[in-house]
Amino acid sequence: xxxxxxxxxxxxxxxxxxxxxxxxxxxxxxxxxxxxxxxxxxxxxxxxxxxxxxxxxxxxxxxxxxxxxxxxxxxxxxxxxxxxxxxxxxxxxxxxxxxxxxxxxxxxxxxxxxxxxxxxxxxxxxxxxxxxxxxxxxxxxxxxxxxxxxxxxxxxxxxxxxxxxxxxxxxxxxxxxxxxxxxxxxxxxxxxxxxxxxxxxxxxxxxxxxxxxxxxxxxxxxxxxxxxxxxxxxxxxxxxxxxxxxxxxxxxxxxxxxxxxxxxxxxxxxxxxxxxxxxxxxxxxxxxxxxxxxxxxxxxxxxxxxxxxxxxxxxxxxxxxxxxxxxxxxxxxxxxxxxxxxxxxxxxxxxxxxxxxxxxxxxxxxx
Numbered sequence: 001x002x003x004x005x006x007x008x009x010x011x012x013x014x015x016x017x018x019x020x021x022x023x024x025x026x027x028x029x030x031x032x033x034x035x036x037x038x039x040x041x042x043x044x045x046x047x048x049x050x051x052x053x054x055x056x057x058x059x060x061x062x063x064x065x066x067x068x069x070x071x072x073x074x075x076x077x078x079x080x081x082x083x084x085x086x087x088x089x090x091x092x093x094x095x096x097x098x099x100x101x102x103x104x105x106x107x108x109x110x111x112x113x114x115x116x117x118x119x120x121x122x123x124x125x126x127x128x129x130x131x132x133x134x135x136x137x138x139x140x141x142x143x144x145x146x147x148x149x150x151x152x153x154x155x156x157x158x159x160x161x162x163x164x165x166x167x168x169x170x171x172x173x174x175x176x177x178x179x180x181x182x183x184x185x186x187x188x189x190x191x192x193x194x195x196x197x198x199x200x201x202x203x204x205x206x207x208x209x210x211x212x213x214x215x216x217x218x219x220x221x222x223x224x225x226x227x228x229x230x231x232x233x234x235x236x237x238x239x240x241x242x243x244x245x246x247x248x249x250x251x252x253x254x255x256x257x258x259x260x261x262x263x264x265x266x267x268x269x270x271x272x273x274x275x276x277x278x279x280x281x282x283x284x285x286x287x288x289x290x291x292x293x294x295x296x297x298x299x300x301x302x303x304x305x306x307x308x309x310x311x312x313x314x315x316x317x318x319x320x321x322x323x324x325x326x327x328x329x330x331x332x333x334x335x336x337x338x339x340x341x342x343x344x345x346x347x348x349x350x351x352x353x354x355x356x357x358x359x360x361x362x363x364x365x366x367x
Contacts, residue, residue: 015317023079031075032104035082036115038062040073041105043096044082052085052094071332076101111179119320120173125152125159125166129325137324144327155328156265161229171205171230177261178208178360181359185260185292188355192288192363193217193256200254202247202278209242215257223252247274251281260292260359264319267329268341275345275364284366291342291362294319295352297334298360308356315358338362 028332035041043061047053056074059066073095077084081104082136083096102108106115120126129147136147152159193199193213200223201209210222221239224231228244236242244250248270251257257278263271278289294316299309316332323330333341335352342350347364354360 027075028079029118029122031072031079032081033117034072035076035101035285036104036106038064038069038116038336039106040082040105040356041097041101041133044214045096045105046101051087052083052096054087054092054094058095097288102343109176111183113176114180116169116172116176120169123166123169125163126326128152133325139261147325149328156225156326161227167230171234174205174261175208178205178212180353181260181292181357182209182212183216184355184357185290185359185361186213189290189363191360192290193220195286196220196255198223198254199256199258200243200252202257202259205230206234207237207240207242207258209258209288211237214239221253225252235251247277249277251277253281255283257281257287257289259289263341264293264323265327265330267331268337268344270329270345271341275341275347279346279364279366282366286367289347289364291338291364292359293338293362294332294358295335295338295360295362296320298354311356319358 009157019349040058041064042140043058044053048059053061054068055070058064058073059069064070073082073084076082077095081098083098084093085096086092087094103112104115104118105113106119108115127153132147132150136145136150146155148156148159154162155294160170192293196217197219198221199210199213201207201213202225204210207224210224214220214222218239222237222241224234224237224240224242225245225247226242227246231242231244234242245252247262260273264272266274275289279287284287296313298315320332323332340351342362342364346366347365348361348367350364351361352360
């Protein structure tokens, strides 16, 4: 009885602190976006002196109000984004980057920066639908209007087509995610590309994924496949052909399909249709589809990985909330749910590879 009472007291104490994160959690996103917009990490990284950068120096470099910048930096230092340390002479303090703040460098294309993703998710167009979430899910099933559609009057992809700036934000966010995760996939799946002559990246956006794959596997001819308005503005890459089309109609013929962060945007029926088109594009005996997506609810079996995996699972579940808000039918899936759509699409078998990331790799085979 006494132990139960102590546990209840502990829970109450924890709750009295945890509730504030739900009241003011948006401050984390807003302050980080401000630092990215001002290019604070770049200013610190490019500071000519080896000394920490003082507030006056940082204010001058970013053209920001010293008093307001001080408050932004105080908050982000407290959150562990930046460090505040004494200058060499000990007469003042200054700021330095951390591994976390370097991941907010919008000018970096090193496979670590997530700044484009943060700018997309913190844009007005993507934030406004969150305020419609409760009204959307409390509507009658037949009358449910997805939050994004309720705010903008059309679904996300139609909106992006009509708004080039938003389309660019999406493409840049997907490109930064490709730079981060595709090298992990390439290392984990190296042997899968042996004997493969052509690979189609379905929903390939700017072509970042194919650029990485053809460098890693130089014998491959890459096809970057996306909607016509997307591929008509992307860069020309060596050994990569940009092809415009609609994955709901057909997928270009190839030896292997690569499809990353696409299927979670769609409900089961649409996923099955896309996967059937992928299957039809492949040679029946040797073809394969590499699906790079989160798998929800798969726990690591070793204790040493438990804390890291809990943090990755948070991201997967948060992405599921994003799918609910920003897409009409999208969702993150459990392995059982992936099993259903893959088999319904007609694939004979599949295997799953854990790459120690938010994303997993599922390889589906026609036979």
